[in-house]
Amino acid sequence: MKKLTKIKELQLMANTIREDLMIMLTNAGSGHCGGPLGLVDIFTALYFNILKHDSKKPNWDKRDRLILSPGHVCPVRYAAMARAGYFRKEELLTLRKMGTRLQGHPSRQDLPGIELATASLGQGLGAAVGMALAGKLDRKKHTIYCVTSDGEHDEGSTWEAVNAAAKYKLNNLINIIDRNNIQISGHTQDVWPLKNLKERYEMHDWKVFEINGHDFKQIISTIEKAKKIKQPVCIIAYTIPGKGVSFMEHQFSWHGKAPKAEEAARALTELNKERERIMKRK
Amino acid sequence: MKIKNSTRSGFGQAMAELGRNKKVVALSADLIDSNKLNAFIEKYPKRFFQAGVAEQNMVSMATGLALEGKIPFACSFGVFMPMRCLDQIRVSVCYNQTNVKLVATHCGLATGEDGATHQALEDVAALRSLPNITIIEPCDYNQTIKATKAAAKLKGPVYLRLHRAKFESLTGKASLFKIGKAQVLQRGKKITIIGSGPILTEVMKACKELKYKPEIINCHTIKPLDSETILKSVRKTKKVIVVQDHQVIGGLGSAVTELLSEKYPVKCKIIGMQDKFGESGKPMQLWQKYGLDSTNILKEIKSLVK
Numbered sequence: 001m002k003k004l005t006k007i008k009e010l011q012l013m014a015n016t017i018r019e020d021l022m023i024m025l026t027n028a029g030s031g032h033c034g035g036p037l038g039l040v041d042i043f044t045a046l047y048f049n050i051l052k053h054d055s056k057k058p059n060w061d062k063r064d065r066l067i068l069s070p071g072h073v074c075p076v077r078y079a080a081m082a083r084a085g086y087f088r089k090e091e092l093l094t095l096r097k098m099g100t101r102l103q104g105h106p107s108r109q110d111l112p113g114i115e116l117a118t119a120s121l122g123q124g125l126g127a128a129v130g131m132a133l134a135g136k137l138d139r140k141k142h143t144i145y146c147v148t149s150d151g152e153h154d155e156g157s158t159w160e161a162v163n164a165a166a167k168y169k170l171n172n173l174i175n176i177i178d179r180n181n182i183q184i185s186g187h188t189q190d191v192w193p194l195k196n197l198k199e200r201y202e203m204h205d206w207k208v209f210e211i212n213g214h215d216f217k218q219i220i221s222t223i224e225k226a227k228k229i230k231q232p233v234c235i236i237a238y239t240i241p242g243k244g245v246s247f248m249e250h251q252f253s254w255h256g257k258a259p260k261a262e263e264a265a266r267a268l269t270e271l272n273k274e275r276e277r278i279m280k281r282k
Numbered sequence: 283m284k285i286k287n288s289t290r291s292g293f294g295q296a297m298a299e300l301g302r303n304k305k306v307v308a309l310s311a312d313l314i315d316s317n318k319l320n321a322f323i324e325k326y327p328k329r330f331f332q333a334g335v336a337e338q339n340m341v342s343m344a345t346g347l348a349l350e351g352k353i354p355f356a357c358s359f360g361v362f363m364p365m366r367c368l369d370q371i372r373v374s375v376c377y378n379q380t381n382v383k384l385v386a387t388h389c390g391l392a393t394g395e396d397g398a399t400h401q402a403l404e405d406v407a408a409l410r411s412l413p414n415i416t417i418i419e420p421c422d423y424n425q426t427i428k429a430t431k432a433a434a435k436l437k438g439p440v441y442l443r444l445h446r447a448k449f450e451s452l453t454g455k456a457s458l459f460k461i462g463k464a465q466v467l468q469r470g471k472k473i474t475i476i477g478s479g480p481i482l483t484e485v486m487k488a489c490k491e492l493k494y495k496p497e498i499i500n501c502h503t504i505k506p507l508d509s510e511t512i513l514k515s516v517r518k519t520k521k522v523i524v525v526q527d528h529q530v531i532g533g534l535g536s537a538v539t540e541l542l543s544e545k546y547p548v549k550c551k552i553i554g555m556q557d558k559f560g561e562s563g564k565p566m567q568l569w570q571k572y573g574l575d576s577t578n579i580l581k582e583i584k585s586l587v588k
Binding site: 107108109115116117118119120122123125126127128129130131132133134135137138156157160161163164167168 | 307328329331332333334336338339341342343344345346347348349350351352354369370372373374377378379
C-alpha cells in the first residue's frame, strides 16, 4: 500500500471512505453513522500515513497495533482497511449480513487485522496497556494505538487503564480520544460529566495534546511528536459526528442509525461536491 | 498424620516452575501473598505486573499480553474475579479466545473466617455459560501443580478455581491429570459420587463409613464435562450424588444433571450451598452448618441407597 503524504491525497481518500460508509450502512440497513463519519480523517491518517502495517500480512510482528475500543464505529475501520488493501471493497457490502466477516461489531476471529473484538465499552484501552507491557518486555519498537470514545470515559474501567499506563510509564502507547461530544442518548455533558478531560489525563501523568480531528496536518504532526515522548500520550481529537454530511453533523440522533436510500443519495451528492472542491485545491 | 496443604500453594509452586517459560507472566489485583505469587515474583520480577485493586483492567491487560503471545495468569479472589470483571471475561477473553488464565483463590465456603463477602460460591455458575472457557477445580496441592502446568499448555481461556484452606492430598505426585478427563478416585458400586475440589476429602471420609465401596469421581474439569466417564459410571450404579463447595444453582451439580437428564435420567442429589450466603467460621464448622460435611454426605448416600 502506498503511503499518502500529500494532504490533498488524504482528503480524497477520506472522501472516498465517507462514500463507502454511506453505501455500506444504507445497504446494511442498520449501524452507526455519526461516529464513523467523524473518525474518517483519523482512520485515513492512520491507515494511509501513520501506521506501520502490511495489508497482506495482517499479523506481521513488527506492525503497529491499533485497537478500536468503541467497536460500534467499526464501519470506518472496515472501509479504511478495504481501501488499504486488506480485502476487496465489494466485501464492504456484506456489513452486518449473515455469514459476513464484517460483523456488526468487529470480530477478531472473523477478520484478520482486527486486533481485538470490542464493543463492550471500556475494554480496549486496558488491552492496549497489556499489549504495550508486552512490547516493553520484549523490547519491541512498534507503537500501540488505541482509539477510544469520549462516551466510554463514563466507564470506570477506562480510568483503571489510564492509571495502569501511567504506572508502567508506557511511552509506546498513544490513546486517541474521539471527542465528538455525543453519545447514544444525548450530548456527553448532559449524559454524564466529562469535564476537564485534558486535566484528568494530565493528573494521571499522561502527556496530552488537543487537536482538530479533521486536520490531517495536525493529526500527523501530533502523532510524530507523541512517539518521541517518554510517557503515555493522549490525543484529544475534537471531531464532528457525522462529518461531511450536513444533515448528520452534530446530530446525536444519527449516532446509531443507518441512512435510508434517499438520505444516502443526498449524502453522496454532498460528498461528490466536496470531492470536486478538493480536486480544485492545489 | 498426612501433611496438609492448600491448592493455592500448589499454584504458587507450579508458577515458580513455569516461570522458566519466558512467555509466562503473572498479574495480581493486589493479592500477591494470598495468591501465592511470591516465589514467582522473586525469580521473575520483570514478568509480574501488579494490577492494583482493579480486576476489570487486570483482565483487559492480561488480554493484551495474551494477544502478544504471552501466557498471562491473572490472579485474584473468586468473589472479585470473575464476579467484578465478568464482562471483560466474556468479551475480551472468551469471545476473542485469548490465551488468558484466570486464577481465583479463596473459592467456596471453606474460605472461612472472612465471611460471606469473600466466599466465592457463584463463580462457576457465572462462568459455565460462557463459550470457549475451560473450568478446572483441582482437589489438592499435588493436582493443582499439574492443573496449572496443563492450563499453561492449553491454548485458550482457562479458569482455575482454587482455595485458601489446607487439606490432605487425595492424589499422589505420580497420579495422572488430564484436562477434561475426570479421575475415578475409587471404583465401586451402588452409587456414583461426583465432586470437585477439597470437599472431596469429606466425600472420602463419608464413604469410609459404608459397608460397600461407592464409585467416587473427581470431576476436576467442570467444563468441558467428561460425559463419557460420568455416563459409564452412572449406567453401572444408577444413582448419583454431586458434592460441591458452591451454590447448588449453576455449579458442577447443574452440569452433571443437565447431562444426565438428557442422556440417562437417574435419581440425583446435589449437595452444596442451598441458595444462601455464607458467614464467618472455620471451614469445617461452615461445612457442617450448611450440610457439606461427611456426616451429611453419608446421610444423603444412605437415603439414596437403601
